[in-house]
Structure formats: structure tokens, C-alpha cells
Amino acid sequence: GTRASIVGTSTSFNGDGNITFSTAPSNGSNAERMRINASGNVGIGISPLADFHLFRGGAVEMRVQAGGASNGAKLSLLGRDVSNVNSTWSFESVDGVLKTADDGTERMRIAANTV
Numbered sequence: 001g002t003r004a005s006i007v008g009t010s011t012s013f014n015g016d017g018n019i020t021f022s023t024a025p026s027n028g029s030n031a032e033r034m035r036i037n038a039s040g041n042v043g044i045g046i047s048p049l050a051d052f053h054l055f056r057g058g059a060v061e062m063r064v065q066a067g068g069a070s071n072g073a074k075l076s077l078l079g080r081d082v083s084n085v086n087s088t089w090s091f092e093s094v095d096g097v098l099k100t101a102d103d104g105t106e107r108m109r110i111a112a113n114t115v
Contacts (some may be wrong), residue, residue, distance in 0.1 A: 005030060011038060050076075 003024050010017045016038035024030040034044045041048035046055035050063035061078035074092040090101045098110040 003030070 005020075005022045007020050007022070008017055009020070018038065019036045020032050021034040022030045022032045034042070035047055036042050037048055041051050041053070043049075043053045044055070046053055046061075050065040052062075052064040054060075054062040061076075063074075063076040063078075065074045065076075074090060076088060076090045078088045088101070088103050090099075092099045092101070097112065099106055100108045
């Protein structure tokens with residue numbers, strides 16, 4: 001059977017499309033491993049929900065989002081601990097301020113004018 005493939009598909013009448021990369025283990029079937037969507041977002045292990053989105057086995061996830069002029073940029077790390085409790089850590093830069101958060105609660109803020 002097919003061990004690896006790269007496929008381009010059209011997702012709309014306007015010609016928007018995706019490129020998917022698939023592989024298969026020696027004893028398994030072909031499965032999608034990476035996708036580049038019509039917006040140019042890249043997802044590894046998942047259909048991308050951000051500019052770059054990495055997902056591995058339900059326990060670890062990383063998202064990188066480049067914002068516009070007012071949004072800044074954001075790095076999110078999502079994980080699950082040994083008790084199966086989800087946690088999210090994010091680092092966000094907006095208007096010269098670096099913010100870190102744990103499960104949505106801001107934990108630290110560094111402003112551009114901080115000495």
C-alpha cells in the first residue's frame with residue numbers, strides 16, 4: 001500500500017486549498033501528519049487553529065500566533081499533567097507588554113518602560 005503521500009486539494013469554488021502530508025507505519029494505514037491550509041497556517045498532528053499549531057497525542061500542544069498591529073504575538077503551550085488536568089501557559093506581547101498566564105490567569109506582566 002501507500003507508505004507516504006503529498007496531496008493538494010481544493011476546498012472551495014474559488015480555488016482555496018490545502019496541502020496534506022501523510023505517512024504510514026509498516027503495519028498500519030496511511031494517516032495525515034501535517035497540513036498547510038489555504039491561509040498558509042501549518043498544523044502538525046492537527047488541522048491548524050493558529051499560524052503554527054503542533055499537537056502530539058492528546059497531552060501536548062503548542063500554538064504560535066502572529067497578531068496584527070493591535071494583537072501582538074502569542075505563544076501558547078497546552079498540556080495535561082499526570083492527574084489528567086489540562087493546563088495552559090501563554091506568553092503574549094501586545095503594545096510593548098509581555099504577559100504570561102497560567103490557565104487564563106495572568107501571572108506576570110513586563111512593560112516596555114519597566115527598568
